[in-house]
Amino acid sequence: MGFIPYEVTAQDKRDFERDGYWISPKLIDDETIEKLRLAHERIWASDFDGDGYPMHDVRIPENKIALRKHDNGWWINDEVKNVVTHPDLGRMSADLIGESSIRLWHDQVIYKPSAAGQETMAGNVGWHQDYGFWKCSSTSNMVTVWIALQDTDLSNGGMRTILGSHKWGVVEGSAAFFDQDLDGLKQKFSGLGEWKDEPCILKAGQASFHHGLTFHGSGPNLSEQPRLSIVAHLMPGDTVYKSGRGRHDNVRLIGPRPYDGQPFNNEYFPLLYSR
Numbered sequence: 001m002g003f004i005p006y007e008v009t010a011q012d013k014r015d016f017e018r019d020g021y022w023i024s025p026k027l028i029d030d031e032t033i034e035k036l037r038l039a040h041e042r043i044w045a046s047d048f049d050g051d052g053y054p055m056h057d058v059r060i061p062e063n064k065i066a067l068r069k070h071d072n073g074w075w076i077n078d079e080v081k082n083v084v085t086h087p088d089l090g091r092m093s094a095d096l097i098g099e100s101s102i103r104l105w106h107d108q109v110i111y112k113p114s115a116a117g118q119e120t121m122a123g124n125v126g127w128h129q130d131y132g133f134w135k136c137s138s139t140s141n142m143v144t145v146w147i148a149l150q151d152t153d154l155s156n157g158g159m160r161t162i163l164g165s166h167k168w169g170v171v172e173g174s175a176a177f178f179d180q181d182l183d184g185l186k187q188k189f190s191g192l193g194e195w196k197d198e199p200c201i202l203k204a205g206q207a208s209f210h211h212g213l214t215f216h217g218s219g220p221n222l223s224e225q226p227r228l229s230i231v232a233h234l235m236p237g238d239t240v241y242k243s244g245r246g247r248h249d250n251v252r253l254i255g256p257r258p259y260d261g262q263p264f265n266n267e268y269f270p271l272l273y274s275r
């Protein structure tokens, strides 16, 4: 697996703690980027590794310019599995969020088509906090690693983060990934603190790491090419289920009768790293 090793520095950690996000140097080499781009192609053609099925295949087949994604691409593709379970991602995440071990919560394989010259919101991702979807987890100290498979900036619908918004706490109604009205959501959330909207500008193979409470979203892909990414959502290794706080399909993966306090620690939640 073509990971380029990097040690998180004390300054990186301070930046992450201040902003709720941090951009890494290039972590994935060019050969692996090509493999991951091919993995995207195979996944979208329903050409899966193994004999199983995807977890969630989120597409609007009749709308070719709409954002598409798979959750848990690692179940159905070996290249995706290699990257989202890589110990280096775990170690860097452990350093950034100050935990001693890291497991995979789930991944996403995200494809944002070119808007093909149309004025459209179909590729937008609404301003949201990831933890807004994950309240069944015992901690919001989680991290998302968004890996660019091409140079990415605002011209191709790159992500934007709201600096420091991870300090706003868990915000009511923040599970707004699928609400594509960025302006409306900004109006709704911007009273909570200073709205400092920063584009995540990444070269292919770089990753942005954001905290589970950091507001982020993205706009249209105005380029001619699709925007491809692999995303790993990671949690501390000792995260447990908190019942009664919100539904998430991951709870099904710990069994038919989950109990409050049950660890998310079986084979669906691989351990990436432990000190």
Ligand SMILES: O=C(O)CCC(=O)C(=O)O
Pocket (backbone or CB within 6 Å): 110, 125, 130, 144, 146, 157, 158, 159, 177, 216, 217, 218, 229, 231
């Ligand atoms: O790909 C995007 O534009 C948004 C992805 C996202 O919300 C995430 O990785 O948490």
